Amino acid sequence: MRKSPAPPTRSLLVLRHEHFEHLGHFAKILKDRNISFVYSDLDKVLDLGFHDGIIVMGGPQSANDEEMAAELHFLQQALHTRTPMLGICLGAQLIAKALGADVYPNREKEIGWAPVYLTDDAEGDPVLGGLPSPSTLFHWHSETFMLPPGAVSLAYSDKCRQQAFRFRDTVYGIQFHPEITAEMIADWSIQPLNCGDTATLDAPIDPHAVDSAPLAQQILEGWLHTF
Secondary structure, X not given: OOOOOOOOXXXXXXXXOOOOOOOOHHHHHHHHXXXXXXXXXXXXXXOOOOOOEEEEOOOOOOOOOHHHHHHHHHHHHHHHOOOOEEEEOHHHHHHHXXXXXXXXXXXXXXXXXXXXXEOHHHOOOOOXXXXXXXXXXXXXXXXXXXXXXXXXXXXXXXXXXXXXXXXXXXXXXXXXOOOOOHHHHHHHHHOHHHHHHHOOOOOOOOOOOOXXXXXXXXXXXXXXXXX
C-alpha cells in the first residue's frame, strides 16, 4: 500500500502583487520542509484563516497607493494579533507603513546586484545574523522607508539606508530580494511594468551573476525558526 504523504506542518499566506513576483527560491525551501503556502493576489479578499504566518512579496506598486489601503489595514490587524511576517521589497515597505513609518522615494533607484552590509544590531539575529557582511544580493526598488518605531535596523547598502529591520521577534522587513532566481530576473527585465526602470540602466543585468539560493535558504529558515 502506498504511504500517504504527511500533512503539512505549517501553512503560510503569501500576499502577491504581481504574478511575476512570486516566491522563487522560497517555494522549493517551503516544499522541502513540508510547509504549505497559498498565494493571495491583490484583487482577492484578505483572510488569515488557518495560516500560521504571512510573507508579503514585492511589486511595482507603492505602499502609498490607494489600492494598497485594504492590505495595509490587514497587515495592521495581523501585527495586532502578533502574526509572524516576512516582507520583501514592497512587502517590507508595507509592513513599515503599517507600523507607522513613512514610505518615500529613495534618493536614487537601486536595481541589480549590490552588496548589503549588516549593522552591529544584526549580530546574533536569528534571520540575518549568520550572513556574510557584505553579501551581494539583488535589488529592484525606487522607494524606501523610515525605520518603524520600535524596530531594529539590521542591514544597509550604499544606496539605501534601510535594507532590513526586525520588529519584535517574528516580524521582518527586507528591502532586497533573497528569493530571486536567474529565471525571475530575466522575466522581470522584459515585463512592460519594469521597462521604464531597465531603460535607465547602463548595461543589462546578468541574471547569473550571483546564486542567491544559499542566502535565501538561510534567511527563510531563520525566519521560520522564530515561530
